[in-house]
Amino acid sequence: MREMTYSEAMAIGILEALAEDETVVLMGAGFGGLHGDPAVWGQLREKFGDRITNPPIAELGYCGIAVGAALTGLRPIVAIGTGSFSFEAFPQIANEAPQAYYGSRGQVTCPVVFHMRAGIRGAGALQHSTAPQAMYWNTPGLEICVPGSPADVRGLIKAAVRSDNPTIFIDHERLHPLMGEVDETSSGDIPLGVADVKREGSDVTIVATSIMVHRALEAAESLADQGVSAEVVDPRTLVPLDKDAILRSVAKTGRVVVADETQKSCGVASEIAATIAEEGFDSLRAPIKRVAIPNVPIPYHQSEEDYVTPTAQRIVEAAQVICS
Amino acid sequence: MAGSELSVDTLKSALHRMMLIRRAEEQVIDLATSFDDLIRGHYHVYIGQEASGVGACMALGPDDYMFTTHRNHGHVIARGGEPSPVIAEIIGRTTGYNKGRGGTFHVIAKHLGVLQTSAIVGGCVPMAAGAAFSIKKRGTDQVSLVFFGDGVLEEGAFHEALNMSSLWKLPLIMMCENNSVLPEGRRQGEYPSSSFAATQLADVAKAMNVETHVVDGGDVREVAGLLTELAHRTRAGEGPFFIESRMTRWPGNRGSFPELIGGPHQMDWTWDPGTADARLQDWLTNSDPVSLLCRSLVEEGAMTREEVEEIDAATRKEAEEAREFALSSPTPSPESAMDYIFA
Ligand SMILES: Cc1ncc(C[n+]2csc(CCOP(=O)(O)OP(=O)(O)O)c2C)c(N)n1
Ligand SMILES: [Mg+2]
Numbered sequence: 001m002r003e004m005t006y007s008e009a010m011a012i013g014i015l016e017a018l019a020e021d022e023t024v025v026l027m028g029a030g031f032g033g034l035h036g037d038p039a040v041w042g043q044l045r046e047k048f049g050d051r052i053t054n055p056p057i058a059e060l061g062y063c064g065i066a067v068g069a070a071l072t073g074l075r076p077i078v079a080i081g082t083g084s085f086s087f088e089a090f091p092q093i094a095n096e097a098p099q100a101y102y103g104s105r106g107q108v109t110c111p112v113v114f115h116m117r118a119g120i121r122g123a124g125a126l127q128h129s130t131a132p133q134a135m136y137w138n139t140p141g142l143e144i145c146v147p148g149s150p151a152d153v154r155g156l157i158k159a160a161v162r163s164d165n166p167t168i169f170i171d172h173e174r175l176h177p178l179m180g181e182v183d184e185t186s187s188g189d190i191p192l193g194v195a196d197v198k199r200e201g202s203d204v205t206i207v208a209t210s211i212m213v214h215r216a217l218e219a220a221e222s223l224a225d226q227g228v229s230a231e232v233v234d235p236r237t238l239v240p241l242d243k244d245a246i247l248r249s250v251a252k253t254g255r256v257v258v259a260d261e262t263q264k265s266c267g268v269a270s271e272i273a274a275t276i277a278e279e280g281f282d283s284l285r286a287p288i289k290r291v292a293i294p295n296v297p298i299p300y301h302q303s304e305e306d307y308v309t310p311t312a313q314r315i316v317e318a319a320q321v322i323c324s
Numbered sequence: 325m326a327g328s329e330l331s332v333d334t335l336k337s338a339l340h341r342m343m344l345i346r347r348a349e350e351q352v353i354d355l356a357t358s359f360d361d362l363i364r365g366h367y368h369v370y371i372g373q374e375a376s377g378v379g380a381c382m383a384l385g386p387d388d389y390m391f392t393t394h395r396n397h398g399h400v401i402a403r404g405g406e407p408s409p410v411i412a413e414i415i416g417r418t419t420g421y422n423k424g425r426g427g428t429f430h431v432i433a434k435h436l437g438v439l440q441t442s443a444i445v446g447g448c449v450p451m452a453a454g455a456a457f458s459i460k461k462r463g464t465d466q467v468s469l470v471f472f473g474d475g476v477l478e479e480g481a482f483h484e485a486l487n488m489s490s491l492w493k494l495p496l497i498m499m500c501e502n503n504s505v506l507p508e509g510r511r512q513g514e515y516p517s518s519s520f521a522a523t524q525l526a527d528v529a530k531a532m533n534v535e536t537h538v539v540d541g542g543d544v545r546e547v548a549g550l551l552t553e554l555a556h557r558t559r560a561g562e563g564p565f566f567i568e569s570r571m572t573r574w575p576g577n578r579g580s581f582p583e584l585i586g587g588p589h590q591m592d593w594t595w596d597p598g599t600a601d602a603r604l605q606d607w608l609t610n611s612d613p614v615s616l617l618c619r620s621l622v623e624e625g626a627m628t629r630e631e632v633e634e635i636d637a638a639t640r641k642e643a644e645e646a647r648e649f650a651l652s653s654p655t656p657s658p659e660s661a662m663d664y665i666f667a
Contacts, residue, residue, distance in 0.1 A: 034366055034580055056478035056519035057445050088444070088479070123365035123416075125427045127443045296665050300427030301416030302361065304661035 001183050007176040009150030011040045013157035018048045026052045027066050028079035033117050063089035067097045070112035083118030084130040097166035098141025109164040119261050120309050121173035129298035134262045136168045143167040144238040148213035150180035155190030172211040193240030201231035204255040204319050212259045219315035228323050247280045254285035257318045264292040286322035291315050332626045338544050340635050342374035342614050345398040347643035348407040350588045362415045367428040369582050370398025372574030375613030377402035379547025380499050383555040391452040391470040394443040396431050399471050403436045407646035417653035424656050446479030453485040456494035465559045474502040489564040490532045496564040505570040507610040510540045529566035541569035542613040572611035575603045594618050
């Protein structure tokens with residue numbers, strides 16, 4: 001076991017994916033973002049420079065080229081950068097990639113990974129803060145990974161690459177510097193569609209992904225001080241969604257807060273809450289609470305940005321309401 | 325109309341605007357680097373490109389539209405924006421042009437015809453073409469001018485907007501600021517690039533039957549002369565036009581976090597570039613639009629060094645006051661995040 005940053009663990013996962021299959025290629029290499037550590041990310045170029053293509057600023061074009069490459073035997077990982085920029089490529093991501101397999105009734109597969117850093121990063125303002133996972137969830141045929149820990153990002157990037165389906169891989173600028181343990185002596189494989197209970201508890205379930213896992217754990221800590229035992233369930237992938245794990249936890253606690261950093265309307269929290277209401281209604285002892293972003297774009301100044309950010313404190317408040 | 329015909333008074337006011345942009349941007353860099361919590365993300369400054377923005381805006385009238393990008397601060401000031409509300413916007417204060425909602429990427433000032441500032445590479449060009457479309461439909465004699473970087477030609481949105489603006493003969497001026505040009509290539513030369521296949525940026529516009537021009541974006545007289553002529557012709561229905569305005573990158577403009585090499589610009593460096601940090605000397609000698617203009621005005625006898633330095637002192641003071649204004653302005657209340665969602 002070694003403590004490392006989320007960013008380093010992702011780099012290790014990508015390096016492992018490149019090493020295990022020579023059809024894996026990178027379209028762009030800016031996975032580490034503006035603050036990517038050159039000592040970590042430089043290894044991609046050193047070890048696999050011949051498998052990296054640096055595209056022009058042409059999201060629609062290079063995502064389409066990755067789709068075409070995926071239809072013909074390569075497994076591209078596309079570094080789109082900021083999640084908002086993926087909208088420039090929406091026609092290829094939403095209209096083409098997810099429909100190749102379905103539309104051909106299984107004749108062809110499209111094993112492409114679209115990587116993006118999404119969410120409220122701090123002064124990203126209107127066009128550098130979008131978290132598009134809910135929008136992609138509304139696009140059947142796309143798998144969606146939203147890992148929140150170093151071990152999860154390492155394992156899931158490999159699972160995404162191995163998958164024969166197009167996968168949206170979303171991390172968060174604020175996750176990159178966070179530390180966690182990674183076991184480099186094992187493969188660290190994690191299958192898609194398997195949730196992880198990040199903390200056990202008995203009074204209330206907090207379902208959270210990506211950056212929200214950390215806020216949920218912080219909330220659970222302060223709830224514990226108040227005598228409330230919270231369980232934190234991290235689905236890790238939205239598609240496929242490990243409904244059983246969520247429903248199992250809710251059956252135990254009878255209360256649930258779904259915390260997510262997407263907008264509240266038709267967001268990630270909405271879909272999870274609806275699933276619980278539909279399939280776990282009998283376990284519920286209180287209404288389901290959603291902690292999410294109000295339905296506004298993301299403003300620039302910190303005071304307004306903090307106001308719309310779903311924080312640990314807001315999770316605590318939501319839990320208090322249903323546990324009282 | 326040749327640029328050299330500009331009157332001394334006009335040139336003085338152009339120099340004033342250029343220096344004002346330089347000094348305001350220096351304040352922006354200082355605010356970003358001296359405080360952790362003012363400009364929390366990455367940002368872009370217009371140092372080294374001042375002649376292009378100021379020269380182009382000299383051709384605009386009060387009712388014209390102007391669109392810009394992530395590198396907008398200098399364009400807004402060139403258009404007549406005051407440094408105080410620009411800097412206030414950049415640090416998110418309620419006295420900023422958009423009351424702190426947009427920050428560095430999105431300075432918007434309707435009274436200057438700056439209606440929507442996009443940080444999406446390529447986002448501004450179709451919108452500017454749309455403003456030109458509306459001008460034509462409404463039958464006014466306005467012009468829509470859009471500033472954008474050379475990277476925009478890599479985006480599909482540019483090509484679609486270019487095609488429609490040509491098909492529909494829109495009153496649009498596309499001012500492509502190519503800030504990747506070596507000094508010797510500013511007047512002629514090709515555009516060797518790993519990310520753009522055409523030999524010249526203007527080749528694409530030519531293929532779409534759009535009249536194109538290449539201008540030395542480091543020379544405010546050339547830019548103002550060309551743009552004034554093209555603005556007239558645009559109003560006469562001869563648009564659209566594509567201009568490649570070539571300039572040489574300021575050495576402090578590296579990546580997403582600019583660096584004030586050797587501190588704020590000193591007028592000594594203008595008169596004798598050899599006194600500056602070694603990394604700046606070549607740029608100050610051959611490419612800095614502010615220094616080039618200062619030296620040529622003095623050489624021509626249009627201004628004395630002292631007069632130039634007076635303008636510099638005035639703009640420095642103006643920029644310092646703008647900084648103080650911004651710093652002493654209120655921040656938005658948290659709840660104001662919920663205002664202005666729908667009209
Ligand atoms: C659609 C999109 N893709 C990528 C980016 C990230 N980005 C910001 S500025 C920039 C480079 C732009 O180059 P250019 O247009 O030449 O402008 P310059 O910064 O040189 O003025 C890039 C790639 C973005 N803002 N929008
Ligand atoms: Mg450029």
